[in-house]
Amino acid sequence: MEKVFLNGKIRVNNIETNVLExxxxxxxxxxxxETETKCRSMGDNTPDLTFSMKYQAMLAAKAAGIIYDDxxxxxxxxxxxxxxxxxxxxxxxxxxxxxxxxxP
Numbered sequence: 001m002e003k004v005f006l007n008g009k010i011r012v013n014n015i016e017t018n019v020l021e022x023x024x025x026x027x028x029x030x031x032x033x034e035t036e037t038k039c040r041s042m043g044d045n046t047p048d049l050t051f052s053m054k055y056q057a058m059l060a061a062k063a064a065g066i067i068y069d070d071x072x073x074x075x076x077x078x079x080x081x082x083x084x085x086x087x088x089x090x091x092x093x094x095x096x097x098x099x100x101x102x103x104p
Contacts, residue, residue: 006078022063056086
């Protein structure tokens, strides 16, 4: 779980906080596919959605367990911090995802 310390505040589970926890273990293949479908239905035509801010923001909201529209109300600075974590999740090399036991 990744913790992001925000400059501003956000309401999570009716509690105002400046820390957002991103649990990328919640992001399954199904979640990624459903999020892709939702982005496409909202008019996002980015050829590779992993580069789409909308897609990244939707995944961040799901990983944080917050409503997408609440996520959009964050400051640009805070959004950039969180999207950096999403990009790290999406673009990490395969070797970094392997556990020590699974490495050759």
